Amino acid sequence: MKTVAMLLFPDFLLLDMSGPLEVFSIANRYLAPENHYRIVTIGSEPGALRASNGVVVQADLAIEQANDACDLLLIPGGPGAYDRQMPQVLAWLPEAVQRAQWFGSICTGAFILGDAGLLDGYRVTTHWHYTERLIKRVPKARVETDQIYIQDRNLLTSGGVTAGIDLALAVVARDHGKKVAQDVAKVLLVLMKRQGGQAQFSPLMTAVAPQESVVTKVQNQVLEQLGEPFTVERMAALANMSARHFSRLFVRELQMTPMEFLQSARIDGARSLLETTDLPLKTIAYKSGFGSVRHMRSLFSARLGLTPNQYREQFS
Template sequence: MKTVAMVLFPDFLLLDMAGPMEVFSIANRYLPAEQHYVLSTIGTEHGALRASNGVYVQTDLHLDEAVERHDLLLVPGGPGAYNERHPPLLSWLKAAVGRAERYGSICTGAFVLGHAGLLDGYRVTTHWHYTERLIKGFPKATVATDQIYVQDRNLITSGGVTAGIDLALAVVAQDHGKKVAQDVAKVLLVVMKRQGGQAQFSPLMAAVGPHETPITRVQNHVLEHLEESFTIDGMASLANMSARHFARMFVREVNMTPMEFLQSARIDRARNLLESSDLPLKTVAFRSGFGSVRHMRFLFGEKLGLTPVQYRKQFS
């Protein structure tokens, strides 16, 4: 038997806990009794813990009682993961992962592991909305921004919320083979391997800054005329700057090159049109400034891992 423990704290995200635990529970239906997963929850407080959606969960053990080793130790995300530190939990985790065969996090649970110093030197991921914050908070970790889940040695981390199901399915496949994991996925009505990564859920381009500068004026002009052709020289002239100075200032202010901004803006425009309309792909490509469906398809594949048709089917 393999033991799986989920460590809970106030304001955790219930689905981060329930999704993976259901995967292991359903896997038990397909496994002989001696190979079952033994599931438990460990709480930072005595009594029931309140999840971020208001539901209370009674844990099996308090941190002080949880001294056994676990085959897999998981930490969920939620506001309590990225807004609080939970010192007793951090101290407990440092000792507990040394006794665990594997450990990991779902969604923003990576912040809890990070504050415990357990991400240093590892390749990890988290919810796409929080990757930049994780990068800045834990520079000794290598953060993958587009992965559904990442396994690096004995550490496995996942992207946002339902990605915890992907993580758990991967663990089941490693432990008991792909067939068992596929059977579990069918029960849950999910796929074993998703098309594309987290990039398909996140905007490629950040919002234009609220304060007017020569750079933001150019950004807004580009966004209002995406169907037109643009060059560095043309954008620089809009800012009344030389091309070299404009490119340098743009990167400093926007954290991407002018052409990266243009490409990202066009992809985001196309995504919006694919989600909100039934326009033909040729019209979507024209209105987004790609010039051709072929070019749009190439960039979608490069940036999102999906074709425009696949994207529309998944998000419309």
């Protein structure tokens, strides 16, 4: 019997807890009793703990009682994971992780592991909206932005919210084979393996500031005329600069080249049209500046891991 322990704390995200634990619970239906998962919840402080949605949960053990080894120790995300100071948790975690065979995080639970110094030197991920924040907070970790979940040695980290289910299914498949994991996935009505990564959910560009600099002025002009055929030279002419000087300035301000910006802008523009309209792919490719459906499909597949048709099916 394997023990899966989940640490709870004030303002944790309930789905980060219930999603993965439901996977292990349902897996028990398909396993012999001696192979069942034993599920244990550990509270960061005495008494009931209120999740971020207001639901109150009573943990099985208080943190000072949780001294036994477990096979997998998981940390959920939620506002409490990145906004609260929890010195008692940070003091307890390193020894708890040493006692565990595997440890990991769901969504923004990575911040707690990072604050405890447990992500240094590992490949990790978190919810796409928080990856930049995690990069700054845990500079010694290698934060990847487009993974649903990552296994690096004995550490498992996952992207946002429901990605914890993907992570748990992967654990079940590793422990008991793909067939059991597939049976659990069917009960939950989820896919065993998603198409694409987190990039399909996140915008490729952050919002462009209104007319703050020469570069942002050009960005806004490009976004207003996305269907036009832009080159670096044309964008530089809008800024009254040479192409070489404009490119250097662009990279210095935005950490991307003008053509990288243009490609991301066109993909995001096409995504919006795919989500909100029934326009034919040819029209969307034209309006977004790709020139052809073939070119749009190629860039979608490279950046998002999905074709435009697959994207529309998932998000419209």
